[in-house]
Amino acid sequence: DIVMTQTPLSLSVTPGQPASISCKSSQSLLYSDGKTYLSWYLQKPGQSPQLLIYDVSSRFSGVPDRFSGGGSGTDFTLKISRVEAEDVGVYYCMQALHLPRTFGQGTKLEIK
Amino acid sequence: QVQLQQSGPGLVKPSQTLSLTCAISGDSVSSSTAAWTWIRQSPSRGLEWLGRTYYRSKWYNDYAVSVKSRLTINPDTSKNQFSLQLISVTPEDTAVYYCARHEDRSGRAFDYWGQGTLVTVSS
Secondary structure: OOOEEEEOOEEEEOOOOOEEEEEEEOOOOEOOOOOEOEEEEEEOOOOOOEEEEEOOOEEOOOOOOOEEEEEEOOEEEEEEOOOOHHHOEEEEEEEOOOOOOEEOOOEEEEEO | OOEEEEEOOOEEOOOOOEEEEEEEEOOOOOOOOEEEEEEEEEOOOEEEEEEEEEEOOOEEEEEOOOOOOOEEEEEEOOOOEEEEEEOOOOHHHOEEEEEEEEEHHHOOEEEEEOOOEEEEEOO
């Protein structure tokens, strides 16, 4: 199975300040079709996970543009340009290159 | 707008069968670009992909090795829904279970999720 490793596991951010989460995969997520199957999710307290980013950097419908994704191969980053109170929750990366789909362990974002 | 509505019991006795259903609105279980998936979440294992069913001229299923001998995921085209059956459950199967849609056009990401069902395995 592909192992997904996130850092940090938690971060506390002042509203209006940026935040960054790293995700590393145990093998390259680049497929022969030229796509890289890495996505990001936010699980708000008491809710189901919700899709933020797919294909490394494509924002899902309705996701604010303060969220951005980047990276390639095995190293990926989710950035929030200006954190807002509604961004609290646990962020997960996930690989969709191979079965089984695997998730990172999660990064908990809190507001200072 | 796609919506997934889960139903099923929240308490199952050890050795019995866990059964959940996910009703789909806004899409078809027979979609040629979607796959219908079950994922569970527990403190010990985090988010764990369990398996999927999908239609590409015929029906296919894939299962996680960890549950393959116990898990069945079935589509129901007449009701536009899909189901999970996990046999011989133990307390280690206690988790929140989610259904989700994987869409090929969204990088195989899970773009819509059910509301989650907390299933406790206990006598």
